[in-house]
Amino acid sequence: MAERRIRVLIAKPGLDGHDRGAKVVARALRDAGMEVIYTGLRQTPEMIAEAALQEDVDVVGLSILSGAHMALVPRVLELLRANGQEHVKVFVGGIIPDEDAPALLEMGVHAVYGPGTLTDDIVADIRRAVLGGENGNPTDQS
Amino acid sequence: METLADRVLAGQRYALARTLTLIENDAPEGLATLASLFPHTGRAHLIGVTGAPGTGKSSLVNRLAHYYRHPPEGQPRRVAIVAVDPSSPFTGGAILGDRIRMRDLSGDPGVFIRSMASRGALGGLARTTANVVQALDAAGFDIIFIETVGAGQAEVDIARLAHTTLVVEAPGLGDDVQAIKAGILEIADILVVNKADRPGADATVRALTEMLKMAHPTQETIMHHGRRMVINAGQKTQKKEEHPSWVPPVLKTVAVDNRGIHELAQAIARHRAYLEETGEWHVRDRVRLQSELENMLGEALMQHWRAHTAAEHYQSVLEEVFSRRLAPTEAVDRLLAQSLPPAA
Ligand code: B12
Ligand SMILES: Nc1nc2c(ncn2[C@@H]2O[C@H](COP(=O)(O)OP(=O)(O)OP(=O)(O)O)[C@@H](O)[C@H]2O)c(=O)[nH]1
């Protein structure tokens, strides 16, 4: 009866109130069979990292349309690493200018998405990132 | 070498989170870790929170947990929360949104919140919720809240797992007693009318109180074969009434404004004291462990039997049942006639 489900935290960091995209993505992942923890608006990077740890997620998805991504994303990555969760894949979506995307990827973000992205593509990318070639548990290190 | 269980017992939060995942996934390492943790369980006060969708269960848990972290007197208690939401029956996916209401608890190392999807189980909990709760108990949390799936009817599973069960209602039932689902009185240790800022709260309190009056004064709830049963105190007239029976209080709260939380916490403390004084704490613990053991034993016996029964034999007996030549009871006798080798 062993079951392994991809667990994803979808969070909205900062003061940005645009939550449509986050909800659309959360629902698409749910419909693809994933377990999505949705924490709502106005999350600090500390709250996001804490939730990622307690929930032992495979993926953290950040939705940012406020323009504050260059401040918020590095902090989330730093906290995840500090908690021993460097293996967690971080996905970022929203309004991210083209010139910022390479910098985010450089920092360790797995992928960046803008308006109009097909949710099917997001689903496929998350599956590939988490399950990779093997289908075991990528995070077991005990 | 330091095991995962050692790290959980040492208070490492990530080790605990990993353990919960392994337990949820039925991974062998999760079950082994749970076995090592088992001697350290049995101390936490398990508080179930159930009620219809949107009545304010998560908001109340948020307030209560905050209260136990900042009590008006005494030491702060360590609090864990397990919040169960439904999995989609079609895709198996789930949106777990209870944390949205629990933001006041963030940044506090004395709190641990875990969301769980029901993964197909009915009855308001996931199949592995009891095991997840055991791991949190071993990790040293003093109080563990278990929020069920928001369900229309009273969920019996939670009453079996928890020491104290809160049933959360919201105004809108009005005087319509019919709307209050049967079964609630059997599982509720405390009835909470949340959203008391809304019109109709007093009517709901009255309706619930009336139902309790009709049901309770001469009754007592006991545990019987893993189920709670209500018996009439009159049936044991001669027996000295050492302990008054527990009559569930009906309390009003406004979770969004933090009103009524102190009184609710006091009612929970009274219920705990009641369980301890009457010995029911102990009884519930034993009943629960026994029923968990028997469930596991049942599954294991079935597997063992299947492993040692030829599929063709089983199929041929089944066919006889299908064609009405053999009654199911006779079929059972025949299938159990062979003796099984001892399990490895
Ligand atoms: C609808 C909207 C609003 C609505 C929001 C309603 C809501 N609850 O979400 C309202 C009217 C409230 C609003 C208000 C404001 N808005 Co506005 N808004 C928009 C608008 C038109 C569409 C956004 C939207 O919902 N798109 C639909 C969703 C489905 O798309 P999406 O969010 O992009 O998500 C997709 C991808 O980005 C990606 N994705 C998103 N998140 C994630 C997460 C993960 C993990 C992954 C994998 C993928 C992913 O996948 C999704 C599916 O394809 C955009 C313009 C635009 N075209 O984007 C402006 C826009 C975002 N708003 C803008 C602004 C400035 C504001 C205001 C500040 C305006 C003001 N001065 O008052 C306020 C601020 C509100 C607040 N509190 O933060 C600016 C932001 C500028 C910037 N960042 O530099 C934009 C870009 C408009 C513009 N061109 O100026 N807004
Ligand atoms: N007016 C009012 N609203 C409240 C109160 N408590 C909670 N709410 C609101 O009711 C809604 C549902 O609250 P939750 O705490 O998520 O309810 P829940 O029972 O956990 O919901 P599910 O888990 O989805 O079944 C939210 O919008 C809360 O803000 C209250 O005391 N008064």
Ligand SMILES: [Mg+2]
């Ligand atoms: Mg809830």
